[in-house]
Amino acid sequence: MKTAGVAELTGPRPPRRLALIGGVVVTCDSSGTTATAVGIADGHVCAVGDATAVRAALGPDHVDVDLGGRTAVPGLIDAHNHMVATAESFAALDARGIRSIAELTRALDRVAERTRPGQWIRGFGLNWARLAENRLPTRTDLDRITVAHPVVLVHVSGHYVLVNSRALGERGIGDDVADPPGGNVERDATGRPTGILRDAATNLVLQQSVDIGRHGPNFHMAVPVEDLVALLAEANRRYLAAGLTTICDPQVTRRELEAYREARQRGVVDLRVVAMPLSHQLDELLTVGLVGPFGDDHLRIGALKIYTDGAITGGTAVFSEPLGRDRNQRGILYHAPEELAALVRRAHEAGWQLGIHTMGDRAMGIMLDAVEAAMRARPRPDVRHRIEHCTWPTEGQLGRIATLGMIPVTQPGSITELGDIWLDQLGDRIHRAMPFRAACELGIRPVISSDAFVQSYRPLDTIAAAVRRLTPSGVRVGPEHELTVEEALRAHTFDAARALAMDDRLGSIEMGKLADLVVLDGDLGSTAPERLRSLDVWMTIVDGRIVYRRDRGATSDLRAHRTV
Ligand SMILES: [Zn+2]
Numbered sequence: 001m002k003t004a005g006v007a008e009l010t011g012p013r014p015p016r017r018l019a020l021i022g023g024v025v026v027t028c029d030s031s032g033t034t035a036t037a038v039g040i041a042d043g044h045v046c047a048v049g050d051a052t053a054v055r056a057a058l059g060p061d062h063v064d065v066d067l068g069g070r071t072a073v074p075g076l077i078d079a080h081n082h083m084v085a086t087a088e089s090f091a092a093l094d095a096r097g098i099r100s101i102a103e104l105t106r107a108l109d110r111v112a113e114r115t116r117p118g119q120w121i122r123g124f125g126l127n128w129a130r131l132a133e134n135r136l137p138t139r140t141d142l143d144r145i146t147v148a149h150p151v152v153l154v155h156v157s158g159h160y161v162l163v164n165s166r167a168l169g170e171r172g173i174g175d176d177v178a179d180p181p182g183g184n185v186e187r188d189a190t191g192r193p194t195g196i197l198r199d200a201a202t203n204l205v206l207q208q209s210v211d212i213g214r215h216g217p218n219f220h221m222a223v224p225v226e227d228l229v230a231l232l233a234e235a236n237r238r239y240l241a242a243g244l245t246t247i248c249d250p251q252v253t254r255r256e257l258e259a260y261r262e263a264r265q266r267g268v269v270d271l272r273v274v275a276m277p278l279s280h281q282l283d284e285l286l287t288v289g290l291v292g293p294f295g296d297d298h299l300r301i302g303a304l305k306i307y308t309d310g311a312i313t314g315g316t317a318v319f320s321e322p323l324g325r326d327r328n329q330r331g332i333l334y335h336a337p338e339e340l341a342a343l344v345r346r347a348h349e350a351g352w353q354l355g356i357h358t359m360g361d362r363a364m365g366i367m368l369d370a371v372e373a374a375m376r377a378r379p380r381p382d383v384r385h386r387i388e389h390c391t392w393p394t395e396g397q398l399g400r401i402a403t404l405g406m407i408p409v410t411q412p413g414s415i416t417e418l419g420d421i422w423l424d425q426l427g428d429r430i431h432r433a434m435p436f437r438a439a440c441e442l443g444i445r446p447v448i449s450s451d452a453f454v455q456s457y458r459p460l461d462t463i464a465a466a467v468r469r470l471t472p473s474g475v476r477v478g479p480e481h482e483l484t485v486e487e488a489l490r491a492h493t494f495d496a497a498r499a500l501a502m503d504d505r506l507g508s509i510e511m512g513k514l515a516d517l518v519v520l521d522g523d524l525g526s527t528a529p530e531r532l533r534s535l536d537v538w539m540t541i542v543d544g545r546i547v548y549r550r551d552r553g554a555t556s557d558l559r560a561h562r563t564v
Pocket of ligand 1: 080082
């Protein structure tokens with residue numbers, strides 16, 4: 001045995017057998033074991049224990065990596081992360097920090113100046129609640145900057161877009177446009193579209209890229225696959241440096257699948273990717289006999305994504321008591337209840353695991369009715385249907401979720417990033433958003449995830465948000481539902497693997513499992529909750545290969561030797 005230098009670990013022949021020693025290993029296995037060393041051989045965990053036991057298991061031909069007291073945890077699994085869209089947001093107008101229409105027009109002006117006339121200008125993350133001007137932005141604001149370019153700015157929730165007149169014109173959308181089912185067009189006092197399109201109305205402008213009908217908010221912009229692959233390579237670097245080893249993209253059309261396939265082909269993505277096809281493709285998928293899970297441990301098709309309602313941030317989630325300060329926002333259902341029930345049943349009976357976007361309690365009831373009916377018609381043990389967001393289940397609905405064995409795939413980062421807007425929308429109801437403790441007491445294991453690009457993709461931000469449920473202005477939200485660090489870590493590893501039906505090989509550091517591990521640059525156990533977000537990742541391992549080292553970055557030579 002020997003202790004390796006950087007060059008040996010990342011050079012042309014990275015070691016196949018590694019002993020990670022001298023650390024704190026949090027295994028996230030069912031008995032909550034901790035250890036000080038892990039052995040890795042040929043991409044799998046082959047020993048967990050102390051240095052002596054691990055070295056003995058590996059034999060003489062291995063390389064030691066001294067963790068220096070750092071904490072090793074299972075590779076972090078983001079069960080709801082729009083990786084392609086997040087990657088696109090890196091190169092688009094980043095509207096996340098914009099707080100006024102004046103600031104928005106200045107930022108847009110800079111982009112318009114360097115964009116060829118006629119080319120689309122895209123932006124992500126615009127949050128139009130609480131803008132300094134105290135009104136919604138309109139297409140007229142954008143038109144003042146440019147009508148030479150079509151402009152589409154995706155709202156921070158991903159559920160709405162703001163477009164300029166050129167974008168509406170290019171798609172032939174006139175003043176007489178009707179609200180499509182599952183969406184609405186914001187209008188001024190004269191009935192003229194203001195440029196804000198909500199939920200399924202986003203498809204009016206974006207269907208030219210991918211037509212998803214009324215099956216979800218459309219943010220699938222026309223971008224050449226070459227560009228998407230380059231952006232995915234960048235996202236891969238950033239995600240590995242943040243400690244992610246697996247992501248599940250919860251809204252995949254042919255555009256995303258093509259990008260992921262091409263990226264895989266070229267070896268530019270080390271992360272494992274699980275793709276959830278959007279329900280507008282169900283007929284085609286069934287025609288060719290394709291049902292998830294399908295694929296391998298690096299790129300696979302998982303559950304089918306279905307939408308019930310809109311989003312809380314912009315007032316389109318469906319609650320029994322409407323949203324907004326004036327309680328006048330009744331929300332939007334993508335499908336009428338009987339249509340949702342038919343869609344759920346058809347996919348369930350075909351063998352799909354489902355991931356159903358549902359935020360409000362009224363939408364939750366409609367969704368649970370549909371799933372119960374499908375399960376009654378054809379019971380499927382351990383089917384693990386997921387509820388994406390699962391933001392506001394009532395006490396009674398939690399009981400139904402437990403009985404159905406459904407898995408809430410939540411995003412506590414919404415509280416830390418959008419919580420003040422949620423306070424406006426929900427009032428006191430916010431304290432029962434993502435009721436983790438109540439869920440756990442019923443035996444439900446909620447998963448935590450990022451929903452990037454909506455929130456930060458950094459798993460430590462998500463874990464910190466589950467542990468400290470604080471809004472940006474510091475309001476503590478439902479403290480009884482705060483998770484411990486151990487619970488939050490498990491919700492981002494083992495429980496996430498369970499939601500992906502990959503818990504037999506991912507999600508914990510156990511003998512025989514795939515060797516996906518992350519070493520945090522510190523002692524997780526003694527890190528105060530308010531310091532969790534500043535904990536860095538020191539090393540990321542996927543398939544037993546070191547794919548990121550803090551002192552080196554995720555360099556291209558690592559990827560070049562992926563097959564060694
Ligand atoms: Zn999402």
